[in-house]
Amino acid sequence: MAKQYDILCRLLMLGDSGVGKTCMLRRFTDSEFDPSHISTIGVDFKMKTLDIDGVRVRVQIWDTAGQERYQTITKQYYRRAQGIVFVYDITSESSFQHIAKWASDVDEFAPDRVQRILVGNKSDEELGRQVTKEQGSKLAESFGMEFFESSASTSSNISESFTRATELVLQAHKRDVDHLLGSLDDYLEQAALEEERAGGYGGAAPRACAC
Numbered sequence: 001m002a003k004q005y006d007i008l009c010r011l012l013m014l015g016d017s018g019v020g021k022t023c024m025l026r027r028f029t030d031s032e033f034d035p036s037h038i039s040t041i042g043v044d045f046k047m048k049t050l051d052i053d054g055v056r057v058r059v060q061i062w063d064t065a066g067q068e069r070y071q072t073i074t075k076q077y078y079r080r081a082q083g084i085v086f087v088y089d090i091t092s093e094s095s096f097q098h099i100a101k102w103a104s105d106v107d108e109f110a111p112d113r114v115q116r117i118l119v120g121n122k123s124d125e126e127l128g129r130q131v132t133k134e135q136g137s138k139l140a141e142s143f144g145m146e147f148f149e150s151s152a153s154t155s156s157n158i159s160e161s162f163t164r165a166t167e168l169v170l171q172a173h174k175r176d177v178d179h180l181l182g183s184l185d186d187y188l189e190q191a192a193l194e195e196e197r198a199g200g201y202g203g204a205a206p207r208a209c210a211c
């Protein structure tokens with residue numbers, strides 16, 4: 001059977017519990033928003049295929065638990081990440097302050113070449129805003145990251161954020177794309193197996209995502 005993608009790209013979402021990582025991912029892959037907060041246990045993932053400049057990129061996005069008690073588990077996933085989406089909640093000053101701690105963990109545990117973006121989520125909650133757009137932008141700049149404000153609720157900048165993170169990974173690997181294609185074949189085989197075993201997101205999502 002013909003391959004449905006050219007490259008597999010692995011992104012990892014990091015940020016405090018409750019900032020909206022799972023909601024962002026669901027919005028991106030399933031176009032859904034569920035206002036309830038069920039904390040992620042450990043890690044979960046979803047996949048979506050993007051067309052970036054004619055390259056079919058199968059993006060595997062790992063959604064990690066923000067809760068401290070899962071950190072030992074989640075850190076094991078940093079090593080294989082190619083892109084990191086740091087997320088804070090614009091209505092939570094503490095989640096913004098903690099980005100420095102998430103970034104320092106990534107420095108310690110992720111590959112040197114990992115690409116990063118910063119996302120301030122819940123931009124629809126203007127009345128509860130505790131972190132200005134300028135603060136977010138400055139922090140991102142200080143870490144050399146691109147910055148977005150998003151809303152999983154309204155869908156604002158959700159696709160843009162994940163797509164940009166994927167583009168950055170592709171750019172970073174452009175020179176050794178042949179090597180990437182080879183090694184990512186293994187990833188896809190493994191991912192397909194895991195997806196089949198897990199039945200997608202907690203068994204609720206269809207196996208083939210809307211890509």
Ligand SMILES: Nc1nc2c(ncn2[C@@H]2O[C@H](COP(=O)(O)OP(=O)(O)OP(=O)(O)O)[C@@H](O)[C@H]2O)c(=O)[nH]1
Nearest residue numbers: 017018019020021022023035039040066151152153
């Ligand atoms: N208003 C608003 N609420 C949001 C948005 N994104 C998420 N939420 C709400 O924030 C809460 C937490 O969202 P989750 O996606 O479960 O948060 P999380 O970061 O995955 O949390 P952990 O799994 O514990 O790490 C939920 O009640 C969501 O409904 C958003 O863009 N706008």
